[in-house]
Amino acid sequence: DIVVTQSPDSLAVSLGERATINCRSSQSVLYSSNNKNYLAWYQQKPGQPPKLLIHWASTRESGVPDRFSGSGSGTDFTLTISSLQAEDVAVYYCQQYYNTPWTFGQGTKVEI
Amino acid sequence: QVQLQESGPGLVKPSETLSLTCTVSGGSISGYYWNWIRQPPGKGLEWIGFNHYSGSTKYNPSLKSRVTISVDTSKNQFSLRLSTVTAADTATYYCARGRMVNGGMDVWGQGTTVTVSS
Numbered sequence: 001d002i003v004v005t006q007s008p009d010s011l012a013v014s015l016g017e018r019a020t021i022n023c024r025s026s027q028s029v030l031y032s033s034n035n036k037n038y039l040a041w042y043q044q045k046p047g048q049p050p051k052l053l054i055h056w057a058s059t060r061e062s063g064v065p066d067r068f069s070g071s072g073s074g075t076d077f078t079l080t081i082s083s084l085q086a087e088d089v090a091v092y093y094c095q096q097y098y099n100t101p102w103t104f105g106q107g108t109k110v111e112i
Numbered sequence: 113q114v115q116l117q118e119s120g121p122g123l124v125k126p127s128e129t130l131s132l133t134c135t136v137s138g139g140s141i142s143g144y145y146w147n148w149i150r151q152p153p154g155k156g157l158e159w160i161g162f163n164h165y166s167g168s169t170k171y172n173p174s175l176k177s178r179v180t181i182s183v184d185t186s187k188n189q190f191s192l193r194l195s196t197v198t199a200a201d202t203a204t205y206y207c208a209r210g211r212m213v214n215g216g217m218d219v220w221g222q223g224t225t226v227t228v229s230s
Contacts, residue, residue: 001173040216042157049206049220050157056215093157097215101172102159 002026002096006105013110019081021108023094028074031098038098041070041079044107045090053092054079086112114139116207116221124201124228130194134207134221137188141165145210146183146190147217150203158203162210163190197228 003026013019029038037057042050052061054070057077067082081088089112094105120132134146148160161171163181171179180193194201204225208217 038215049208049223050217051220052216052218055211059214061216061218095157095159095216097210100170101161101174104157104159107156 001101002029002099002103004094004096004103004105006092006094006108008108009106010109010111012112013081013084015086015112016083019084019088019110021079021092021094021110023072023077023079023105025075025077025096025098029096029098030074037073037077038096039070039072039077040095040097041068042093042095043088043090044093050093081110084110084112114209114219116209116219118205118207118221118224120224120226122225122227124197124226125230126198126228127196130192130197130201130226130228132192132205132207132224132226133189134191135187135189136209141183141185141188141190143212145212146181147208147210148181148192149206149208149217150201151206151223152200152203160192160194160205199228202226202228 005024007022039057041054044050058070069080071078091107091109115137117135124130142165145162147162163169163183178195183190204223206223207221209219210217
């Protein structure tokens with residue numbers, strides 16, 4: 001199984017400041033034939049299901065604010081919230097879909 | 113717009129079989145992976161498995177011997193059966209649509225809480 005590890009487990013950021021979440025996979029999730037990283041980011045607010053924010057490691061879903069961005073390749077990835085808003089308080093998960101079993105990181109809790 | 117809704121018992125006795133159904137509305141079953149994911153109270157997400165609309169399935173090896181995911185295209189539904197449950201199977205269970213083209217799971221149900229207890 002591909003193990004996905006996030007850091008930190010939690011972070012507190014002031015409103016308007018940058019939040020950075022890291023995600024590392026135990027093996028590369030870059031598929032050489034199409035040069036795509038099979039990694040997604042989700043946001044989960046309390047009492048709600050996860051919401052897909054980013055696929056292919058860096059492609060925002062339609063309607064996701066552009067303050068959210070994903071980067072990285074291979075085994076190391078980052079989700080950045082450029083200017084934290086109150087509504088961004090949530091737990092964020094990365095997930096690899098390169099191989100089954102699809103696996104999630106343990107989650108990173110973002111607070112104000 | 114596609115919506116998913118889980119349904120099934122909220123309480124299951126130990127050693128019995130957990131059965132849940134996810135109803136897909138506003139769209140077709142064709143062309144996607146249909147997933148179940150669970151989240152124990154206060155914990156992270158665990159992928160259980162999927163049934164591709166063509167009928168092929170993939171399951172998490174940690175649950176493989178106990179899991180069956182099936183699709184009923186005539187009803188636009190897919191289902192989860194998890195046998196021989198224990199307290200460790202207590203969780204919120206989500207159904208979700210997985211995309212073949214862009215990847216990721218883009219549509220999720222609201223989740224249903226299942227407690228395993230006698």
